[in-house]
Amino acid sequence: MSEDRCALVVDDERDIRELLVLTLTRMGLRVETAATLGMAKSQLANAKFDFCLTDMRLPDGSGLELLSHIADKYPEMPVAMLTAFGNVEAAVEALKLGAFDFVAKPVDLKVLRNLVQHALDLRTERKLAPKAPEPEKRMHGDSPAMAQLRQTIGKVARSQAPVYILGESGAGKELAARSIHDHSPRADGPFVPVNCGAIPPELMESEFFGHKKGSFTGAHADKQGLFQAANGGSLFLDEVAELPLSMQVKLLRAIQEKSVRPVGGQAEEGVDIRLISATHKDLSALVDEGKFRHDLYYRINVIELRVPPLRERVEDIGTLTTMILAKLSERHQMPNTKISNEALDALHAYPFPGNVRELENILERAMTLSDGQAIYPEDLNLPKVAPPAVSVPTETAAPDSPQERAFDAPIAPQSVGTPTGALPEALEQLEKQAIESALLENRYNKTKTAAQLGITFRALRYKLKKLGLD
Structure with missing residues (x-):
């Protein structure tokens, strides 16, 4: 030095x-x-x-x-x-x-x-000049909401404090976490993302902290945990609200002591990480309900960063659409696909409960189904009524636009769509709508979708194939 x-x-x-x-x-x-x-x-x-x-x-x-x-x-x-x-x-x-x-x-x-x-x-x-891409290279959009988000990311990146990112599914929480890492002193270290909802509870301790050979049945060799893998870098815990209370206690201790003990290990191992966590749920409400530890909540929520949903930055839809179509054309080695003004107007009018991820899916489908090198409204195949988005706490303010007010209003029973035809076909339509809505809400995690619907994973796989949703 x-x-x-x-x-x-x-x-x-x-x-x-x-x-x-x-x-x-x-x-x-x-x-x-x-x-x-x-x-x-x-x-x-x-x-x-x-x-x-x-x-x-x-x-x-x-x-x-x-x-x-x-x-x-x-x-x-x-x-x-x-x-x-x-x-x-x-x-x-x-x-x-x-x-x-x-x-x-x-x-x-x-x-x-x-x-x-x-x-x-x-x-x-x-x-020095930054080595990583500027925040706007990842966080696209010229809206005031995105400009504020990029400015906040620039400030947050300079600290070592834990960051809590909240936002709806598909809004770009992991992109925000990567931007924080890329602009921090840890940019040369690893960025390790993990979806807490995708790890079976019985394997969580081993996944997070690693294990020693012979510590349990099937432990044939030493295994490095996620904390050790992120040493010197950033650990991103997505859907942190899904952690069971027993794991929350162990996570809190690892954060406070900056060390972990592998399953079956005799000594603790020091770890040097920056913790970034995220969820689409209202974590403070879960604390009030006793489903999330208040001491862990205050430990991970030192700096709070909110990623705005797409409906709050409608002016970015045109920019995002152009960028996504260019990326899809390159990926599929196809000529650049344009979008008609009428189709763009339709996108602006749609509330996007699935946010940017849903926009990407809609455009990829439209690009596949369109006859020429341009996308028209009928190619978008937008749902008549969007499934409800999971609410995220925001500043207490009245909706600004009719579109926002319509989106925040309760959905009437008939808004799901009235099935037509004979009873079997009508029931099949309702079943298909329920499964599609649950898949979207659970970010296409089939295990969680099956649990929400009250059916087995095997039954869900059968229904997906039967209904043409696989």
């Missing part, structure tokens, strides 16, 4: 300061120290620092005051907090105010060195 980098250590305990100075000096840093808030402000005014490590409690103030001072006067400087062991609330408050990360006392020197290295990497990357 370059000798011209300097760190400021702020702590009123002499032994702690000496330990931190020794550790950081061995990393090649010049280190200055301060025992009080006033001394720290004076040091900052008289010298240039690349990193600050401060205790939460100081004789003449708090580390949070120093954090706010640095954020105001020296916004490019990463700040990490020293907190008392188990004081999660103080650590979370520091992260919300802009701290880069925190270290619990007694200090784990390996964790500290990793933290400092990430902080200095962040400082360097802010000065």
Whole structure:
């Protein structure tokens, strides 16, 4: 590490300061120290620092005051907090105010060195051209909602704080998570996405934390868990609301201790990850119902990021349509397909309960069914009435447009569609509509769809084939 980098250590305990100075000096840093808030402000005014490590409690103030001072006067400087062991609330408050990360006392020197290295990497990357694509290369759209989202992603990426992404199915939560990772100091590390709803409960501990050979029947070799696979990078837990309560306890401990114990293992293994989680459900409501642990909720929801549904950014549909058609033409090695103005108007009028993912599916189907090199309204085959989307908590405001008001209104019984023909055909139509709606709501996860419909997985497979939905 370059000798011209300097760190400021702020702590009123002499032994702690000496330990931190020794550790950081061995990393090649010049280190200055301060025992009080006033001394720290004076040091900052008289010298240039690349990193600050401060205790939460100081004789003449708090580390949070120093954090706010640095954020105001020296916004490019990463700040990490020293907190008392188990004081999660103080650590979370520091992260919300802009701290880069925190270290619990007694200090784990390996964790500290990793933290400092990430902080200095962040400082360097802010000065250099970004290696990853800009957020707009992933998060497409020119609407105010998307501009705000990209701006927030840019800020969130600079921190180490856990991020909680909420948004409807198909809105782009994983794209947002990847953008955060790509613009963080961890961009060179792994990005490990996992759908929590797709892992059987009995295998969750092994999947998350790994296992040792012989720890259970079928464990023929050591296996690395998702936490270990994401070491040095970001772990994205999609549909985190699907975690059973027993697993939530173990996840909370792994996050707080920054270490995991493989199934059948005797010792814990340190892990250095940034946690990003997401769900389409109202997690706060699940906390109130006792279905999600409140302590885990507050630990993962340090920074909240909402991905807007497509119906809230209708002006992006044209841009997205052009981009998706170009991608599909390249994938299928077909001439570029255009879309007629009438078809585009039809897309603008449709509420898209499945969001961008549904738009992609509609366009791919239309592209396949169209006769020429242009898509017309009849090629889109849009549903007469969209299935209801899962609600996501938003700012309390009245719907702005008639389209939004219509979408938010309760669906009348006849809106499902009136079956026609003889009774067997009518029942088949209703069955097909129910299965299609459940598939869409569960993101085409057949196991969850079967459970929701109250039938076996094998029965669902049979019905999908019978109804031409396979």
